[in-house]
Amino acid sequence: MRLNPFRRFKGFRGLEYLLAILVTALFTLVFLPFRTAGGQDHTVFSLLYLLPVVISSVLWGLGPGALVALISFLALNYFFVPPYYTLLVHHTQDLLVLIVFLIVSITIGQLVGRVSKSLAESTARERDAIHLYELIMHLAGLQDEQEIVSALAEQTLIAFRAGRVDVLVEQQGSTPAHHIKLEDRSRLDQPAEENPSYIAPLQFARGFLGEIKVWRGKSLLTPAEERLLHTFASQGVLALERVRLSQAASRTRLLEESDRFKSSLLSSVSHELRSPLSTIKAAVTSLRSGTVEWDTAARADLLAAVEEETDHLNQLVGNLLNMSRIEAGALKPERSWNSLAEIVSSALERTRQQTEKHIIDVDVSADLPLVPVDYFQIEQVFVNLISNSSKYSPDGTTITIHASVIGDDQLQVTVKNQGPPVPAEHLERIFDKFYRVTAADRVTGAGLGLSICKGIIEAHGGRIWAKNLEKGFAFNFTLSRFWEGRSPGISQEMVDE
């Protein structure tokens, strides 16, 4: 998009031609006093006149050089070849000198002009290459569209010595629009113009992405600079496309992972849901069928099974919801200052039925410092750890729950059982989703409980790990006593008398 192509020629190139003519006139004025009356020395002047030709060619290029060669030829003829002040030539050898001068001067002018032009061009190319290199360096490794657009605008402002640069990337689907305006007040020598000096589109394979607008006051962009700006634009587009592609790739990966997660969840859950449902169905249909007369003990047994299995189902549904929240990254602890003792007692209340055949030994003092945690999430951790412990340790053994202050800023909780040790290679992985040490059909559970504990404890900034003991097995986790660097404004000691 080239704006007003004629402005480039107005005044600017004309000035160089005018200067070339002036230089020739100046040299003529300098040469004139040295002219002899006889006029036999014009061969010397023909050599001297090569000077303005060379100077103009070097300074202003081929066109002005050729013009100076022509004017010098005329001036030499007019002022220095007898008869003076005419363009007539009497002697054949004078004519020869003039013609040779014309040929030589034009040739020299062209040669010198071309050399200086190509020198200028290669300097410009080198400058462009440096600017382009700078741009690529700044764009490399950027993963954020906004940063890319800013880097592009900044480098354009520097490379084109512009007063103002405006980079706009339009909104596309879910990716938001980006708009960066940069100004260099020292170069913005005039009030902001209505129209930019040049606009380069940001174009990619599938269409229009946005544009770069450059304002540079009176000095317009040369064709080489326009080409460079287009190169800048295409580098910007490449960087943007790279980011979008990598985002699309990671989205796909996430979707695939979540898909895999959902299918393993489904297969695990459908099994888990059906087994308690079959128990319930069997018990209830037996009780309802008129064919058998159940005695009181048998009825109580069947009904107890129904109640146990409904609790089991309820716990499973809770775990599923928690797991899907953890997976969706939606598990945000709603912290408040809580007493671990209260949390443990309500977790024990919820697991009472599962732990009926175990001895529970609780050593969690209500005088421990308060912890900033989400009550229900930490309660869920205890429920899952207690339920896991009761499931994997023999009936009649003891489950110990212990909490104590560790260091200056943490509480450590241990849930111990007297179950068999877990092989060392499984210790880390038992917190993975759907991971089971024993075969799936031997123990009930969807393999979710421990991974939920891990999700919750990590969301609280704590750490959870498992350990084999000399006689048994222990889960440990830590909780910070500080909330955004602060401890509760009150403690037990402050009100104790």
Add this chain to the structure above:
Amino acid sequence: MTAQPHILVIDDEAQILRALRTILTAKQFKVSVASRGEEGLALAAAQPPDLIILDLSLPDMDGVEVCARLREWTQVPIIILSVRESERDKVIALDKGADDYLTKPFGIDELLARIRVALRHSAQTLGTQKSQIISAGNVVIDLASHVVTREGQEVKLTATEFNLLAYLAANAGRVLTNQSILSHVWDPAEADRVEYLRVYIRQLRKKLEDDPDHPCIIRNEPGIGYRFILDE
């Protein structure tokens, strides 16, 4: 209260309505049911019940709103039913004036116990002579003279401890949310300072409970608040 207390159940699950209607009728209650919020509000106005069991997730309106609209004109006890995942709504409903809550799924014995407590509490509130002497376990609280005794011995309480105990005891049987206790006993501006409540509750339990680690008088309502338990 009539001889046969009238209970209104508002829940959108037909199976729950059927089960509750059967069970409560068998327990000598008069039961009416509604499956939508508007329907429930209309029924409550037409035949004022003695107690309302309200599910928080209704098809036409939020259960919390039903609770708030009921409280505009009636002090009838409201027991909230909700699933474990909507703790926040439960707290809002309690702050809007609900008396108690049950988490679904629940045992019927638990529901019946809550109904009994709520009906007794409302009878006390309706009764003109509101008791100034409250006893729970070994503890006797005289609200008028600010004296608290345990096994006949006077217990020394600080002013804050007494205010907290008096507020809990005056609302005995009801679930009180952390926020409502803090704003009544301390100051509405302090409603978020749960840490104060935790420390003072612990202090009261040490002074009043036989076993402070297994409290019987000031009971914990997991994640919601506390409840003062009266003698049956």
